[in-house]
Structures are given as C-alpha cells and as structure tokens.
Amino acid sequence: MNQPEILKLQKFLQVKFNNKNIDVRPRHKLNDSVEVFIGDESVGLIHLDDEDGDKSYIFNMSILDIDLEDIA
Numbered sequence: 001m002n003q004p005e006i007l008k009l010q011k012f013l014q015v016k017f018n019n020k021n022i023d024v025r026p027r028h029k030l031n032d033s034v035e036v037f038i039g040d041e042s043v044g045l046i047h048l049d050d051e052d053g054d055k056s057y058i059f060n061m062s063i064l065d066i067d068l069e070d071i072a
Contacts, residue, residue, distance in 0.1 A: 001026070001048055006034055009046060009057060036061075 001009075003026075010024035013036065023037045024046065033047045036059070044061035 001031060001034055009034065013059075 006024050013022045014020050021038050025035050027033055027035055033045050035042055036044045047058045049056045
C-alpha cells in the first residue's frame with residue numbers, strides 16, 4: 001500500500017471509531033498490509049485484497065482472553 005492509501009485508511013478508522021490516537025503504519029518489507037496502533041499498542045492488521053479488480057481492506061484484530069480479564 002502506498003502512503004496516500006495508508007493515510008486514507010488511518011483517517012477512516014479515526015473517524016469511524018472517534019479516536020484521533022489511531023495510527024496506521026506500514027510494515028517492514030511488506031506492502032500488502034499495514035499495522036494499526038492506538039498509542040503505542042498494536043491492535044491489528046489491515047490486509048489489502050485486490051482480487052478480480054475489486055479492492056477491499058480486511059481489518060483483523062485479535063483479542064486474547066487475558067485482555068478481557070480486567071474488563072468488568
């Protein structure tokens with residue numbers, strides 16, 4: 001993904017989740033996905049799906065059971 005595309009994804013997520021702390025960063029040596037951060041914490045990946053001329057983005061966020069332990 002190129003820089004303008006990454007910035008569009010970042011802006012979309014910031015607006016969608018009402019959080020200006022969301023930062024989308026390129027991954028080292030990989031151009032088919034980017035990493036999503038909130039502050040210093042990595043929260044997921046966005047993968048580019050460009051099959052059959054239909055471009056889409058897949059946001060994958062893993063939540064571990066230990067992440068839920070402190071949630072009331």
